[in-house]
Amino acid sequence: MRDAVAMAISGTVPSGRRVGFDPVPLARWLKRATWVLGIAATVVFFSWYGSARVPLGMNTLADVPPGAWCIVDRRASAVQPGRAVFVAVPDLGVLLSRVASIDGDTVRIEHDDPQCGWPDSRGFGAVPRAAVRSTVLVAFPPARRG
DSSP states (O other), X not given: OHHHHHHHHHTOSOOSSOOSOOHHHHHHHHHHHHHHHHHHHHHHHHHHEEEEEOOTTOOOBXXXXXXXXXXXXXXXXXXXXXXXXXXEETTTEEEEEEEEEEETTEEEEEOXXXXXXXXXXXXXXXXXXXXXXXXXXXXXXXXXXX
């Protein structure tokens, strides 16, 4: 017994603690941090971006056909002339159109085809910038049915 105590004091008995770098705690921390960042990125994505479908029969823009599924940016800061936007118009609902110009807090929207049957700013004037619901980032045309 006395020899075991002497060996422990002298340092010849290996301890339970590993000497050097232990990657397991770091890996656990990185895993948790990845989950937190992933959840935060998902919340930001779904609060800033969304999707919208162009109603059938709304042939206002040539490059966004009726029935297309669109990835949209819900922030009004992305509104720029030439961009396709969804706009809430009184008595008409939500229209898909293109921004012709921005003048302070008003936006003029004009369709690619003025004869399409849907009114735009040429008929009812400029709309408030707050009426712009979203900006189209990507449009996926509807699937063809054979």
